[in-house]
Amino acid sequence: MDSPIFILLPTGVALWFAFRYFRLKRGMGELAEALRSAPPEGPIELPRFTEIPSLYEFRRVLADSLSEASLLRDSERKQREFQDALLNEIKDAIFILDRNREIRFLNEAARQLFPSQQPYQSRDFLEVCRDHRVEDTLDLAEELGSKVSDHISLRVSDGRSDRLRDITLLVEAEPLTFGQSGGAAGSWILMKDITAELETEQIRKDFVANASHELRTPLSIINGYLETMDEPDTDLGQAIYRRAIRTMRKHGERIARIIEDMLMISKLESAADLLTFEPFDLRDSVEEMIRQLAPIIEVKHARVAVQADPAHDWSLVGDRFYWDQIFFNLIENALKQNGEPG
Secondary structure (H helix, E strand, O other): OOOHHHHHHHHHHHHHHHHHHHHHHHHHHHHHHHHHOOOOOOOOOOOOOOOOHHHHHHHHHHHHHHHHHHHHHHHHHHHHHHHHHHHHOOOOEEEEEEOOOEEEEEOHHHHHHOOOOOOOOOOEHHHHHOOHHHHHHHHHHHHHOOOEEEEEEEEEEOOOOOOEEEEEEEEEEEEEEOOOOOOEEEEEEEEEEOHHHHHHHHHHHHHHHHHHHHHHHHHHHHHHHHHHHOOOOOOOOOHHHHHHHHHHHHHHHHHHHHHHHHHHHHHHHHOHHHOOOEEEEHHHHHHHHHHHOHHHHHHOOOOOOOOOOOOOOOEEEEOHHHHHHHHHHHHHHHHHHOOOOO
């Protein structure tokens, strides 16, 4: 059985609104009567509000109603501004569509992804995104009544250079439902640019494949020497085996460097927040690595010089340790691949 309070409360609210309505209607009626009773020519002299209690009450009710409407309008405006600011903080493009697939809301990321000189509100969504595959994803979401996602490649305009560029988007779409009826009142679409993530993943796969190949060669050489030296009648004091030991040591160091590079990439992928960002001079980093590689430079009879305009500011904000690693590997590889002095 329903509680009496759930019956009395709506009844009281309805009676209060009815009372306000009839007071307002009565005041408007008396004001209209005063206007009709005025002479047809000349200025209309209306009685003071204080002379007719119902007109005075009408003025007060009208002022209260206008004040409430103004407060409601300001509240809705502030709420909309808050919602806009909140959704604009999302870096992915978001569209809110009505049941006719006309745009009702979009955030700043969506405007940057699909720039247009025309207003977005109430425009057909396909007119803005101009790709039927996004529309197909929306069709599937509405047909299933649940969220669906897909990867779509688009050619969009680069806002900085006005050139076209190819990007890959993760597109998610889902119907919007309100109330207990569960009927679709529209839909939302989210588009996330995953181009950089896919490129990074491809680079990682290529590196793993190349590293596997690079590891296989020195391991085969080391295993071959070990099998020969493991023979019972092998004299390890011979010069050929001493050279073999030096060769295995060199390839062991090569394997260690490859493993260090793999560990470095793993750290950069999983712990980017551990990087130390501080300003340093790029020339100092290069010159320091040249000093560390001085023995190899001397053996190779090579010359390494840094040509940098002193008038230019070579300061950089980043992790000095990893920049040192980059320059060290570049210079070392150049020295090893350069067979001729110079």
